Amino acid sequence: xxxxHLSPSGHPYRADNDxxxxxxxxxxxxxxxxxxxxxxxxxxxVHAQIDAMDARSPAMGAAVVARAWTDxxxxxxxxxxxxAACRDMGFDIGPMHLIALENTADIHNVVVCTxxxxxxxxxxGLPPDWYKSREYRSRTVRxxxxxxxxxxxxxxxxxxxxxxxxxxxxxxxxxxxxxxxTEGLDADALAALVTRDSMIGVGIAKQPGA
Amino acid sequence: xEYFGKRWHDMGGDPAGDINPDQHDxxxxxxxxDALMVLSSAKGLMNTDSLRRVLEDMGPDAYETMSYYERxxxxxxxxxxxxxxxxxxxxxxxxxxxxxxxxxxGAAT
Amino acid sequence: xxxxxxxxxxxxxxxxxGYLRGKIGEVERxxxxxxxxxxxxxxxxxxxxxxxxxxxxxxxxxxADAERPDDILEAEIYSHWLTPLD
Numbered sequence: 001x002x003x004x005h006l007s008p009s010g011h012p013y014r015a016d017n018d019x020x021x022x023x024x025x026x027x028x029x030x031x032x033x034x035x036x037x038x039x040x041x042x043x044x045x046v047h048a049q050i051d052a053m054d055a056r057s058p059a060m061g062a063a064v065v066a067r068a069w070t071d072x073x074x075x076x077x078x079x080x081x082x083x084a085a086c087r088d089m090g091f092d093i094g095p096m097h098l099i100a101l102e103n104t105a106d107i108h109n110v111v112v113c114t115x116x117x118x119x120x121x122x123x124x125g126l127p128p129d130w131y132k133s134r135e136y137r138s139r140t141v142r143x144x145x146x147x148x149x150x151x152x153x154x155x156x157x158x159x160x161x162x163x164x165x166x167x168x169x170x171x172x173x174x175x176x177x178x179x180x181x182t183e184g185l186d187a188d189a190l191a192a193l194v195t196r197d198s199m200i201g202v203g204i205a206k207q208p209g210a
Numbered sequence: 211x212e213y214f215g216k217r218w219h220d221m222g223g224d225p226a227g228d229i230n231p232d233q234h235d236x237x238x239x240x241x242x243x244d245a246l247m248v249l250s251s252a253k254g255l256m257n258t259d260s261l262r263r264v265l266e267d268m269g270p271d272a273y274e275t276m277s278y279y280e281r282x283x284x285x286x287x288x289x290x291x292x293x294x295x296x297x298x299x300x301x302x303x304x305x306x307x308x309x310x311x312x313x314x315x316g317a318a319t
Numbered sequence: 320x321x322x323x324x325x326x327x328x329x330x331x332x333x334x335x336x337g338y339l340r341g342k343i344g345e346v347e348r349x350x351x352x353x354x355x356x357x358x359x360x361x362x363x364x365x366x367x368x369x370x371x372x373x374x375x376x377x378x379x380x381x382x383a384d385a386e387r388p389d390d391i392l393e394a395e396i397y398s399h400w401l402t403p404l405d
Contacts, residue, residue: 030304049245114222216337259360
């Protein structure tokens with residue numbers, strides 16, 4: 001696909017305003033207008049909610065992880081009550097119940113939702129497409145090491161894989177291990193090493209300069 | 211396994227192929243569907259479980275042939291009808307009116 | 320504490336994955352009370368049910384087919400799906 005068909009983020013644009021109106025788009029417009037006309041919501045509510053979701057991104061999670069790497073008390077709080085720790089950093093995560101999971105030399109955590117596509121969206125933003133796919137949902141609980149290898153992560157035999165099936169009301173944030181050789185970096189520089197995939201558990205944090 | 215066995219959405223452990231890493235950016239109409247789900251849930255018209263229940267009842271064909279937010283607007287709409295937020299008759303009239311405005315999402319919205 | 324997931328297959332909206340039904344694991348932590356989704360999904364008045372994270376070994380879930388028997392899987396299961404074994 002030529003590069004002029006990609007958005008600034010490098011992803012294909014989704015057919016939207018200029019493509020022929022679809023049945024489901026027609027339904028979205030109709031439902032939104034009916035809910036507004038009947039006083040259940042306002043047009044402003046819709047704008048504000050879209051803005052709130054757009055403001056949520058992996059950068060928020062990365063800031064939480066970087067703080068945990070540099071502040072032992074905060075890390076303890078984060079592992080004890082993930083939601084409270086995120087709110088203390090000033091992040092609006094709504095009513096989300098968050099559990100933070102620490103990767104160590106012996107344990108690698110990875111998160112999946114086999115029943116639907118539960119994801120810590122109020123911290124990391126909307127989930128990637130593959131997270132919602134049949135392939136990821138089906139295989140991660142049965143052959144996590146093969147799945148991780150497809151993402152380019154091959155774990156040593158000494159590491160235990162701990163898969164978390166997000167089946168109900170809790171959401172999960174993996175705290176990846178802090179890379180070696182990052183002792184001199186401040187929290188902003190550290191946060192730049194924390195990828196979305198490392199917070200789902202299908203990757204690890206980047207090396208500085210990588 | 212008894213009569214009500216494992217349902218289609220209960221995928222954990224099923225055989226499946228390689229993971230496709232392709233990603234798309236969300237369109238405005240998809241973000242609006244997401245917002246409608248969050249806002250109507252906050253108003254008590256639906257909840258996360260009722261969203262999922264309708265998605266599950268839509269069956270595996272919907273999962274394979276419709277996009278994520280197409281399935282969501284279908285579920286949100288059924289939830290709104292169930293909650294009495296509007297009637298199917300009102301929905302049909304509004305969808306017809308929307309269609310008359312133009313042939314693209316930009317023109318109709 | 321050791322618990323066994325009920326091997327039940329009722330109709331309706333259920334948050335207990337099929338691959339864990341009948342399996343035995345250890346309680347990892349309690350997540351506190353939540354509305355029972357089996358009622359909430361139908362907008363029925365919902366009972367409060369304790370939500371419990373249970374830890375299983377891959378060997379317990381997949382038997383001889385496990386990719387690595389001592390890898391771990393954890394999931395949230397509502398208390399009415401769990402029977403204490405000790």
